[in-house]
Amino acid sequence: MPIPGGTHGVGRSLLRDDVFRRLRDAIVDGTFEPGEQLKDGELADWLGVSRTPIREALLRLGASGLVQAIPGRSTTVTTIDPRAVRDARDVIAAMHALAVRQVAGRLGDDELARMRAANRRFAEAVASGRVADALDADEELHRIPVAAAGNQALESVLDHFDPLVRRAEGQRFRHDGGASVQVHDRLIEALAAGDAEQAASVAFEIWHSLAPADEDPSS
CATH class of the missing domain: 1.10.10.10 (Winged helix-like DNA-binding domain superfamily/Winged helix DNA-binding domain)
Structure with a gap:
């Protein structure tokens, strides 16, 4: 092309x-x-x-x-290797779980409001089939607790592996993006309540459930 x-x-x-x-x-x-x-x-x-x-x-x-x-x-x-995507997904899931565990109960009202606003934009994009906009809103939402954690090593790992999993994210948002809106809400409320273990569990679930290109994202 x-x-x-x-x-x-x-x-x-x-x-x-x-x-x-x-x-x-x-x-x-x-x-x-x-x-x-x-x-x-x-x-x-x-x-x-x-x-x-x-x-x-x-x-x-x-x-x-x-x-x-x-x-x-x-x-x-390159042609994406599904095994490489799974490996990257597992690492990213662990990093996001670590980040939200560290910042649960510490995010300010402004940061929580920005996460909720990003999730609203995400929901609107998914509903109208704008996958690229959904990906951008999703990235903005998840980067807020990551930035708040202030762990540069963690951010470096995410920057390295994130591109490999974005294709799997796009696949999910085309098939079942509405479910992600609800899971985002659960994550935000756990962070607001200071429930570190619940926030970490939800964050890990969000990323670890991504399906590589050779898997059925609805399975």
Whole structure:
């Protein structure tokens, strides 16, 4: 598939993380298909940025297993290994459980309000079939307790493995996103009540129940 046409650039002020998310999401949603070559010059033109943030983003995606750099050739989108997704899912589940256990009862009213607002946006996106928006709202919701925990090692692990599981998340949201709204509510209320063990249990359930691409997400 060629680089998409007609897409507006994202501006000179685009941050490295923004470039990374745009490329990650283009792989996750199938805009860039497995086996497709990604050339940094074409990607830079598409997003309206220099090649430097593109190359940095491709390095991060390579470390996460979404692309493979072949010496002397352009970078190629990988075919996702279901076993790698399961392994990443298990690690992410443990990290989110750890984060919410640490911050249960410590989140401020503003942080809890932002989680509830993100869940409302998530519910609206799922109801209207906007999977990309649902993924963004879900990421915002879960990153609030992670940021509050202030554990940089934990955040680094999540940044590394998150791209592999986003495809499984999208699959879930297409099939049964409504159920995730209710589970998010349970997580938020456990955090508000200071119930660390319940919050950790719900967080682990959310992530550990993600099904890789070779599994039925409704099973």
